[in-house]
Amino acid sequence: MTADLGQPALLELIGRTPVARVQAGNSWYTAKLESVGVGGMKARAAVSMLAAAAARGDLAPGATIIESTSGTLGLGLALAGKALGHPVRLVVDDELESDLRGLFSAYGVELEVVTEPHPTGGWQQARLDRLAELLAATPGAYWPDQYDNPDNASGYRAMGAEILDQVDTVDVLVASIGSGGHCAGLTRVLRERWPHLRVIGVDAVGSRIFGQPDRRRLMRGLGSSILPRNVAYPDFDEVHWVDAAEAVASCRRLAATTGLAGGWSTGAAALVAGWAAEREPGSRVLTVFPDGPHRYLRTIYNDDWCHRHGLFATPAPTPTLLPSQNGEIAGGWARCTVIRDPAADRAPAPAIPGVAEALRGLHGNGTARRETADGVTT
Template sequence: MTEPTNPGLLSLLRGTPLAHVHTPLPDQHPGFWAKLECLSAGGMKARAAVSMLRGARSRGELRPGAPVVESTSGTLGVGLAFAGQALGHPIVLVVDRELESSMRSLLRAHGARVEVVDRPHPVGGWQQARLERVRELCAELPGAYWPDQYNNPDNPAGYHGLAEEIVAELGAADVLVCSVGSGGHSAGAVRTLRRHWPRLRLIGVDTVGSTIFGQPARHRIMRGLGSSIFPRNVAYGEFDEVHWVGPGEAVDSCRRLAAHSFVSGGWSTGAVALVAAWAARREVGTRVVTVFPDGPQRYLDSIFNDDFCRANGLLDRPIANRPVEIAHPQALEVHGWARCRAVHDPASAVEVPA
């Protein structure tokens, strides 16, 4: 394998701590463990980014110094910028106009070229519009490589190390709670963890308006989890249940975490924290672990901005202490926290028993 251009960077990916969180979310609970990937230099998705680029280099699909082109809603972009510096590749990121200007500036500051699409695809929304621009850029740039985070098996493979760190730090767990976007960290982490803890249960956390688990596609405020396409990295057969969380609920969780635990984050962090607290409260003695993918800095103009939250109706609303139960993902369209124990791949006619 070709040596990294900046090997010192890669040492910053590992060794993130576990915190025991007791913040009321919204009620008291016995506590859960959170892997603080926000304290990694490139955030959680830098693990996947490095894995995907290294895999492509080892197969000869990515030549030394060749450009890497990918679609991102922000977090993977930071990870790819990290991987590009570590491994010596220029990074071209396709974002959409709804991505925060501060995040665009950060990506450019890390050396990435940022391409912005200005209108959503009529069927696949912003995600599909970004992917179409990725394909155009790959045709234009000599030697360009597209990691295809949604379908690339090197994405989940990047989280084996994260899972082994959890095992070393925690020793045992009963429930893993993961946000689901590309499907990478849930698939990679649970497969490794179940080699140590075969009875570990996996709870997936999606956002309302996402199609991943069979709900209809709608405009989504929450970024970083959810999808308007069907990523093949989502390991449907590994999930025991799925929860959908609304943006008001995620905002409440993020703000509670910031005020009481000091460690907080974005939409994914708020969503998984709410569900992890519920899981810990539901059955006394259950050891629950989750992953906080990034920190709060990116969300100062959204989650932590009162004007933004009021404009979107996200403040001063009652927060349930348990989800609404639905029998099947197509039983009804959910608009807030809901739970379903029938997990299946919407792109397949075969249902996966929970």
């Protein structure tokens, strides 16, 4: 069917992605190839959040969408905005790849670029602080809030339904964790058919999500400096932390052996899915490759960049087992089978989660500049 720009028919381009069998030693696992879908994996979440907000009356026709992103959700929002008739304004940071900035410019998406990380919350908190200022200054704007919005997870029910039609059985789901949405959504659907499904989360070394201390990370789209409420901790049987060098090695090995390639989340998920398949021969392991390689040609697949960042170290062949999430700091690939929400006693979410204080008039700690769709910086 032909899709006209700015029409709901664009939504028909999202999803219906294939699966592939990937060899891991003498075993195999199945990967859902979300890079094939227009707008990438997070277009599913973007449409779900915007459609649900419009149905509730929270999102007015033609209203501006403002969101914080490391990049991937921004691509999904760009497509969803065009399909549903909303301009999109993204709060990004200085580490966003130049190629992706160029793509956003081509899409007509306005960027607010945060230039200094928050002293305790990193780039994510700095982006959220700037986002709060923009919301306060933009009447009628809507913030999807990918980190805490349950409609994020709901957007992946269709992916789960596709998987049920594509595979016979799944014993283990391996899912990379950023906002937590796709793992939560998939687990709900898959456990309706397979109630004993084991779920392994894949986080980044230096991420706070599973109780480790926040540290500066090269990897984007995987891990978090804040604690997203969409992470459903009771769903997990195990968590793995993967560092940048291990993700690079996994990405390059995957590309060289299969012709499939992707970014940080894809490499980390492939590493852990291969480990799970080899460790438990006969188990049906499923993972999701969220994106393709094009955004990473100047980083993960660039020898000079990897040398400059010391990413050609020999990775560990197996993960270190940690007795608890926060008792020992993961310095490289590590795993833990005792899962607990590190903020189990936190207070209920404010009316606008994560930025309520800023909206009451407090100022953010970062500085920002604005890039218009034609690339002019102000």
